[in-house]
Amino acid sequence: MTFNPVLSWWLLGPLAAAAVLGLCWILFRTRAQPEAAQPEENRAWLFRAALVLLLLLAASRPGLPGGAVQAAATNLNVFFVVDTSSSIAAEDHVSADGGGPRAPRLDGVRADILAVARELGGARYSLITFDSGAAVRMPLTADTSALETAVAVLTPQVTSYSQGSGVTAARTVLAERLAAARDTQPERPRLVFYFGDGEQTSAAAPRDMRLDGSLVSGGAVLGYGTRDGGRMRENSGDVTRPAQTYIQDPATGTDALSRLDEDRLRGIAQQLAVPYVHRLAGDGPAPMLRNAAPGTLERTGESLNGRTELYWLPAFAAFLLALRETLLVSRELRDLKPARQQATAGRGPRT
CATH class of the missing domain: 3.40.50.410 (von Willebrand factor, type A domain)
Incomplete structure (x- = not known):
């Protein structure tokens, strides 16, 4: 397994560490909530943390070495x-x-x-x-x-x-x-x-x-x-x-x-x-x-080590998690709309 990150490691490393530390802190804070709400809240934040970590993994561009390609430059x-x-x-x-x-x-x-x-x-x-x-x-x-x-x-x-x-x-x-x-x-x-x-x-x-x-x-x-x-x-x-x-x-x-x-x-x-x-x-x-x-296009005559890109796997998994979050937020907004309408109707017309 090789990595070819889109950002320098000195940027990706702190971002990954911050994501892990942030998750630990949020999970610690949720323990102060009522016990009935803790499992659901913990699960929601675990999904969000997984989304961030998958994006960071995709940004590191993992791949499998193998084969060779001819170098070209234009x-x-x-x-x-x-x-x-x-x-x-x-x-x-x-x-x-x-x-x-x-x-x-x-x-x-x-x-x-x-x-x-x-x-x-x-x-x-x-x-x-x-x-x-x-x-x-x-x-x-x-x-x-x-x-x-x-x-x-x-x-x-x-x-x-x-x-x-x-x-x-x-x-x-x-x-x-x-x-x-x-x-x-x-x-x-x-x-x-x-x-x-x-x-x-x-x-x-x-x-x-x-x-x-x-x-x-x-x-x-x-x-x-x-x-x-x-x-x-x-x-x-x-x-x-x-x-x-x-x-x-x-x-x-x-x-x-x-x-x-x-x-x-x-x-x-x-x-x-x-x-x-x-x-x-x-x-x-x-x-x-x-x-x-x-x-x-000028061929250089050099041969470069080839690799099979695997970044799309964590990127696709992150897309699925992001889609899940989008659906949940959309559902919550849809549920809030009738409540907002009822509250507005309850206040009656202004005079």
């Missing part, structure tokens, strides 16, 4: 900028002939990110998402497993939190990350791949995406969807309940449609000085990279 930093507003859930990602299922646009985005990563093996990747604001979901890393995990958990913005999306909302965050990469590793070209549909629903006008010419070395703006548009399923934020209903258009009372705006996407591509490519289901990676200036 002199690239790749930034994936992904629109995660509600429109990315529109179900109009279709093939060139229009046949087959109408998949959500996000399915195409996920597939294309991983396809680019496979073609640019050995590069370092960063993932930035945006809707009404922007966030760095993954800083620059050469860990493709981390990229795959980050892409797999991408979801559209929770519908009830939507405040309108801006197609250039990621500009400031992207510029900051590009500048930091240029200053620390000026020898590595920086590619930007922008994934979106060009739909602007924010009241504020989109900002200009032009950046310092030394920041962007290449990349592409990739468009998803159709001009006819597609319906969008609501995202309630509840991972236990798949989306069943579609977002409604308040003006008509019918299912809202999101339509591809290629003119806006071409404008963003022009400002970033990269090509624009419309993506359809089943398209290969070549059009995304044809004019993206990806550079070349």
